[in-house]
Amino acid sequence: MTTGVLGFRFAAVEAAVKKPGRLDVALAVSDRPAVAAGVFTRNLVRAAPVVLCEQRLATGRMRAVLANSGCANACTGEPGLEAARSTTAAVARELGIDAEQVLPASTGVIGVVLPGDRIAARASELVARLDPQGHDAFARAIMTTDRFPKVSRAELPGGSRLLGIAKGAGMIHPDMGPPHATMLAFLFTDAVCDHGALQHALVGAAEETFNAVSVDGDTSTNDTLVVLASGASGKVAAPTDLGDALRHVCGELARAMVKDGEGAEHVAEIVVKGLPTADAARQIARTVATSLLWKTAMFGCDANWGRVLAAAGRAGVPFDPDRAVIRIGGVELVRGGMPVGGDSDARAGAVMKGEAYVVEVVLGDGPGQGRYFASDIGHKYVDVNAGYRS
């Protein structure tokens, strides 16, 4: 009885990319060529592994994912590309497969070339450790400022399975498009599906999940979301079932990233309603989710709805402020654009002491609704990021 998905094995080793003594290189291998799809950061500055992933996904079916933490291999020019090629080649040699079938992914400091020799030297140990149960080691090896590993599972109707593994806590404001954060997320399914359906389902799932969370508003150079479908269950996945499963697993992983946002103590689900379109609602939800004043009010457990409404007002989307209704954790704070008063601020403030709550912003009676998940910004965030490279 495996807790994994059929047809995949996983491993992790220490290769001193991070400080010694910590897992930092992870490998996932499909026993047979897997149908693969991916979406990557829309940042103009794209790390070497992102460039290679896009090239290789165009060539067809994939066999493996080679991921490392501790080094983003971004802004590293040709030497960075060469390091990504040589490490995937070393692993491919041990596996007896084509290097073009290995997808590289990196996360960590920008501007340092991946130490390819150190990783290549551990290729045979990495392959030797491959295990159907190895996904937890994989999840730990790709962590950077993450406080906990992120794994999610779903079972599709018919019995095939989907496993998702992700990392991400900072530089998290994913914006991934058809061929998005540094978030890395790898999905593995043993369902049978075709490439078009898989890519379509992945793009849709990314838009509703990873692309709707923000820790710090900064979109990474390395964001990578890749799915491999081994087909090893022999069970064909209907496109809608595939989409549902991807959305479920991507949603869990995305929310885990916000919960694990650097220094974060609270997660707010910003739900904006009543706009003419979903895009308009989502733009407002994004602006509130990235407002530094709102995020520090979250840290202070201060139901400072004025900061929510001021952020909405600068989102570039027309609405009538005099119709605004704002509720936090169900406590109504604002109606008709004005405070309801009484003890509403205190009651909402008490809700905000909790780990997670909903901020509902109703701005009219249109059908458009959008949401974003946001973490708070406090002292631990400053500590993590003022000294990240030291």
Add this chain to the structure above:
Amino acid sequence: MTTGVLGFRFAAVEAAVKKPGRLDVALAVSDRPAVAAGVFTRNLVRAAPVVLCEQRLATGRMRAVLANSGCANACTGEPGLEAARSTTAAVARELGIDAEQVLPASTGVIGVVLPGDRIAARASELVARLDPQGHDAFARAIMTTDRFPKVSRAELPGGSRLLGIAKGAGMIHPDMGPPHATMLAFLFTDAVCDHGALQHALVGAAEETFNAVSVDGDTSTNDTLVVLASGASGKVAAPTDLGDALRHVCGELARAMVKDGEGAEHVAEIVVKGLPTADAARQIARTVATSLLWKTAMFGCDANWGRVLAAAGRAGVPFDPDRAVIRIGGVELVRGGMPVGGDSDARAGAVMKGEAYVVEVVLGDGPGQGRYFASDIGHKYVDVNAGYRS
């Protein structure tokens, strides 16, 4: 010998809008009807005093500015408008002028109606205190989280003068348009000029100064920039001279706001060059200036150029990352999109221990150049904003 400008008098009183014992209401009066122009926040959510200022500026010449700290009078509906009307009316009565000639301005907590009675009760004391030398008391009375008052002066060719008074430390990302933070800035000149030239010069000056600074990325509901020209010097100002003087004074005040950004210890002048257009360059400068990862790196004195380049890459403006050059305080860190290495990071880090420095980002050889002034985000910022309302 006055340090002020001819034709204006200033005063401030304590009216318990803030905690007792602090100046919180300020008045500036022109001895004769002054040519007036203004630009205000483009936030959809506009405070009552902003609404009234726009209406009153349309009616012609102005006699006075009545400003308070401690209460933004925003999201306060009709009661807020009524409080702004009644306080300006009380002051107008004491001055023997029309209330429509008094421009109200407020800054402080959102969602609390201005305590009009307390202010009206001090109207006669306020008028009695009017003094050509009263501008320093005015500057102190409009402070909120500001650590120091902000006053700037310029002399125009011909001998007329311009005095600027501003406040602003938080919710500072001005975006003011022809009829922008909560920043409040009031300019007083004794030059003779016409309304069209004054409004045109003000819009241009705002765009290059206040609209190019960011403390926290949040645009306020109350941002107000107003200029009154008394003509009392009898000296006609040429439009270009007027523009130069406004740009000089607005520039000094805007930089003072960033230096006084909540908890700020450092100011970076982000200069982006080599883009096809100035707008493109400015959009990138704005994105770097508002990047939370860059602003915490500033706090940590970490020359983390990867965060600068990653922010540039998500600005929505096309450029070739492989041509990027980045310098901090003249220390070149990146050339051809890659780190120059050596001790450049350490040398640039030493520069960043200073109070102010330039971050130069060259992204091509186009003529477009733009700049933004940014403060750092550290522990004091979190302290100020996690507990602002308590």
